[in-house]
Amino acid sequence: MNDEELHLNLEDKEWPLTTIDHDRMIARAIVVDGDDNFYFVRANRDDDFGKATLIETAGGGVEPGENLDTAIRRELIEELGAEVEVICKIGVVSDYYNLIHRHNINNYYLCRVKSFGDKHLTQDEIEDFHLSTLKLHYDEALAEYEKCSSTRLGRLVANREVPVLKRAKDLLDVKE
Known part of the structure; x- marks a missing residue:
């Protein structure tokens, strides 16, 4: 396995493309602990995308003037309460949410947990998305993505x- 970054360009085949009117720079992470547990967020949504329960990596939008390293560390504290060591950048996935006319530029990192503390979720994350933390082994995470793929948004996320999860597992296996 080489250390070349993953680069994927994906289309939204779930909703028709009318127009894309904005880009969103996003920092996301595959987060792992010393016991090979992976950490994700569970979202229970009922919004423009429909009703869906999803598994997703922790992460979110990069704020104006913020660099990716700062953004990923901030997002992981907010959503997981996790202080992390950034092991490496996994790569970039470009994808689209046609329904909301958005192009996502997802920058993925592989991170190891150093410690857990309090989460700092936004009101939307609490009230609209009902975010919670999932701690799963690799095979359980793959099964959860498969289960959540029964919805249109779940398929886009999966x-x-x-x-990215498979690439992270390969990178971890090489480092051991």
């Missing part, structure tokens, strides 16, 4: 994240 198409983006399963290749």
Whole structure:
């Protein structure tokens, strides 16, 4: 396995493309602990995308003037309460949410947990998305993505994240 970054360009085949009117720079992470547990967020949504329960990597939008390293560390504290060591950048996945006219530029990192503390979720994350933490082994995570792929949004997320999770597992296996 070489250390070349993963680069994927994905289309939204769930909703028709009318127009894309904005880009969103995003920092996301595959987060692992010393016991090979992976940490994700569970979202229970009922919004423009429909009703869905999803597994997703922790992460979110990069704020104006913020670099990716700062953004990933901030997002992991907010959503997981996790202080992390950034092991490496996994790569970039470009995907689209046609329904909301958005192009996502997802920058993925592989991170190891140093410690857990309090989460700092936004009101939307608490009230609209009902975010909670999932701690899963690799095979359980793959099964969870498969289960959540029964919805249109779940398929978009799984198409983006399963290749990244597999790449992260390969990188971890090489480092051991």
